[in-house]
Amino acid sequence: MQIKTTAGDEHRIMRAREVVHADGAVPAGSLRDAIQASWQRSINHGVRMNAGCEINGERRYSSDDLYEANRILVDAAVPVLEQLSGHLRQRPERSLLILANAEARVLAIEGHSSTHPTLRDLAPGVCWSECHRGTNALGTALVEQKPTLIGYGEHFLDRLSPFSCTAVPIRKPDGSVHGVIDLTQMGPLPQPEDWFSLLNLSANYIERRLFSSQYADHLVIAFHPRQQYLDSSWQGLLALDDDGRILALNDPACQLFAQSRDHLVGKRADRLVAGYRDLLKSVRLGGVGTFATPRGSFFYKVLHVRPSPLQAPVARPRVADNSDAREQLQALAGGNSSYATQLRMASRALANGLPILLQGETGSGKEWVARRLHDASPRADKPFVAVNCAAIPETLIESELFGYRDGAFTGARRGGMVGRLQQAHGGTLFLDEVGDMPLALQARLLRVLQERRVAPLGAGEEQELDITLICATHRDLKQLVGTEQFREDLYYRVHGLSVMLPPLRERHDFDALCDTIMATHNDAPPALDEPLATLLRGYHWPGNLRQLDMVLRTALALWEPEDGPLGLMHLPATTRAELENDDQPARGSSIRDSERATIRQAMAVHQGNVSRAAKALDISRATLYRKLKQLES
Numbered sequence: 001m002q003i004k005t006t007a008g009d010e011h012r013i014m015r016a017r018e019v020v021h022a023d024g025a026v027p028a029g030s031l032r033d034a035i036q037a038s039w040q041r042s043i044n045h046g047v048r049m050n051a052g053c054e055i056n057g058e059r060r061y062s063s064d065d066l067y068e069a070n071r072i073l074v075d076a077a078v079p080v081l082e083q084l085s086g087h088l089r090q091r092p093e094r095s096l097l098i099l100a101n102a103e104a105r106v107l108a109i110e111g112h113s114s115t116h117p118t119l120r121d122l123a124p125g126v127c128w129s130e131c132h133r134g135t136n137a138l139g140t141a142l143v144e145q146k147p148t149l150i151g152y153g154e155h156f157l158d159r160l161s162p163f164s165c166t167a168v169p170i171r172k173p174d175g176s177v178h179g180v181i182d183l184t185q186m187g188p189l190p191q192p193e194d195w196f197s198l199l200n201l202s203a204n205y206i207e208r209r210l211f212s213s214q215y216a217d218h219l220v221i222a223f224h225p226r227q228q229y230l231d232s233s234w235q236g237l238l239a240l241d242d243d244g245r246i247l248a249l250n251d252p253a254c255q256l257f258a259q260s261r262d263h264l265v266g267k268r269a270d271r272l273v274a275g276y277r278d279l280l281k282s283v284r285l286g287g288v289g290t291f292a293t294p295r296g297s298f299f300y301k302v303l304h305v306r307p308s309p310l311q312a313p314v315a316r317p318r319v320a321d322n323s324d325a326r327e328q329l330q331a332l333a334g335g336n337s338s339y340a341t342q343l344r345m346a347s348r349a350l351a352n353g354l355p356i357l358l359q360g361e362t363g364s365g366k367e368w369v370a371r372r373l374h375d376a377s378p379r380a381d382k383p384f385v386a387v388n389c390a391a392i393p394e395t396l397i398e399s400e401l402f403g404y405r406d407g408a409f410t411g412a413r414r415g416g417m418v419g420r421l422q423q424a425h426g427g428t429l430f431l432d433e434v435g436d437m438p439l440a441l442q443a444r445l446l447r448v449l450q451e452r453r454v455a456p457l458g459a460g461e462e463q464e465l466d467i468t469l470i471c472a473t474h475r476d477l478k479q480l481v482g483t484e485q486f487r488e489d490l491y492y493r494v495h496g497l498s499v500m501l502p503p504l505r506e507r508h509d510f511d512a513l514c515d516t517i518m519a520t521h522n523d524a525p526p527a528l529d530e531p532l533a534t535l536l537r538g539y540h541w542p543g544n545l546r547q548l549d550m551v552l553r554t555a556l557a558l559w560e561p562e563d564g565p566l567g568l569m570h571l572p573a574t575t576r577a578e579l580e581n582d583d584q585p586a587r588g589s590s591i592r593d594s595e596r597a598t599i600r601q602a603m604a605v606h607q608g609n610v611s612r613a614a615k616a617l618d619i620s621r622a623t624l625y626r627k628l629k630q631l632e633s
């Protein structure tokens with residue numbers, strides 16, 4: 001898409017405008033194709049290029065009627081626009097954010113006031129479709145059904161030519177267009193690509209809110225191949241009925257399954273998702289899980305559960321006995337005594353209200369540990385609320401954390417939202433990737449942690465907040481303090497006691513971990529055969545437990561009970577190639593360990609054939625036999 005206009009383009013557009021004025025026809029080749037087509041439609045609709053701001057003859061709506069007719073869209077979109085507009089106010093450009101419904105009728109306007117004389121008709125209730133106001137991003141995006149930029153000079157009406165606009169459609173869960181958001185600014189847009197991304201992100205976030213509210217009474221699952229993208233606008237969303245049939249899915253879900261919405265809606269999930277029944281069991285357990293499909297494996301998270309006596313309970317199950325939970329916590333250390341001590345101390349500290357900081361590489365199990373710390377704590381039957389500070393757009397994280405009150409924003413917003421902090425009241429708040437929290441919000445969080453009170457946006461009175469806090473990060477927080485990206489005072493507030501999670505390559509309980517992971521995915525998991533076990537042990541696992549979990553989960557999905565043990569044949573070709581062509585130092589960092597891993601890997605690749613493995617390693621068979629003997633001892 002060409003979205004920047006140059007001085008030459010501006011000259012061509014001006015010429016085209018003169019021709020339309022003179023001849024009533026759009027000259028060929030002077031405008032971008034999309035603009036040329038839109039100007040032609042404007043002419044066909046009888047729009048005059050020199051029309052003013054009059055809205056004679058158009059139906060006017062009272063604000064109550066407008067709100068009632070568009071309540072779902074307004075409720076989902078206005079808080080998001082308000083956040084975005086707060087962000088835009090800090091920028092030098094004066095811009096307007098507009099929400100319109102699928103008829104292009106304006107519902108809400110945020111941002112710098114629209115008192116410009118040529119924008120008098122930009123008001124709630126007025127229709128900005130192409131047939132009323134010619135080419136404009138809001139109206140044209142609805143015709144084109146896709147994100148649209150109308151650059152400087154490209155509006156059809158003369159009076160709008162000093163403005164630039166971008167607009168992005170908002171889709172309903174069934175894929176049809178529900179409305180549109182538009183950003184309008186005087187003069188050319190300096191970085192149109194940035195505006196597009198920002199609007200796309202916001203439209204996506206609104207779509208998620210629409211999806212959640214429409215299917216609040218159904219099982220709704222978010223999924224993505226990468227766990228850190230759960231909660232982001234790239235996550236797929238699936239709503240399922242009691243029979244496991246797909247009721248609705250969002251655009252990212254169609255892309256992730258690489259199938260059209262028409263093809264997927266009404267289809268049974270067990271045709272798509274290997275082990276859908278297991279997945280339902282995990283629903284009971286709550287939290288993040290994985291499922292395998294012909295398109296690969298995905299992480300998923302349950303957003304809603306259908307409230308029915310036949311269905312799984314909504315919340316994480318009560319921990320029957322806290323001593324069991326404490327044992328489970330200790331079992332995470334897998335015989336590593338220093339790690340076991342750290343976990344024991346963290347558990348005691350948390351019980352006494354001290355904040356815990358979990359540090360470790362990505363995928364090393366920080367959230368997993370946080371949940372088990374909570375389960376082993378006196379607050380086990382209270383909520384555990386996880387917030388990934390890196391996954392929520394910066395402009396939205398404040399309302400997500402602190403919530404907002406009815407009428408906190410201008411516009412027709414009704415209702416309000418309970419923030420994650422309040423949702424965690426009485427229980428544990430887990431702030432994942434705390435090092436990614438914006439500085440302004442760090443100050444606000446610090447105040448809340450000091451005063452143990454929270455006031456939702458727009459609410460005068462504060463509410464008491466009783467939480468224990470667990471934070472996690474894969475970044476060096478101390479270093480972030482040094483570079484002033486993380487507040488020192490907050491660092492000490494979140495860092496009551498820290499636990500360093502070992503990376504998978506340094507763990508000595510690798511085999512036991514494989515067994516635990518397989519048991520979470522299969523009631524009667526198979527054993528690993530030796531070539532597969534050897535290959536897995538030899539790999540360096542940059543994605544840690546998450547990566548191991550995905551590999552085992554995928555292999556289990558391809559395994560049938562009559563196959564016997566789980567083996568190399570159950571690995572997809574790409575996974576096997578990645579594991580076999582590992583040129584990094586293997587698990588265990590000593591030279592001896594790397595040599596051991598290299599030998600194991602070669603034996604696995606050549607399926608135990610010593611001659612071929614020796615050839616590949618460029619050593620004699622006798623040497624390899626000797627080394628294998630040492631390995632066994």
Ligand SMILES: Nc1ncnc2c1ncn2[C@@H]1O[C@H](COP(=O)(O)OP(=O)(O)OP(=O)(O)O)[C@@H](O)[C@H]1O
Nearest residue numbers: 288361362363364365366367368474517545546549
């Ligand atoms: N002790 C464990 N036993 C079995 N599986 C585990 C264990 N710890 C972690 N996992 C698996 O690894 C995945 C990643 O764990 P988790 O999300 O806790 O990692 P993380 O360190 O928080 O990752 P990130 O830094 O990316 O947020 C989990 O979803 C789970 O499938």
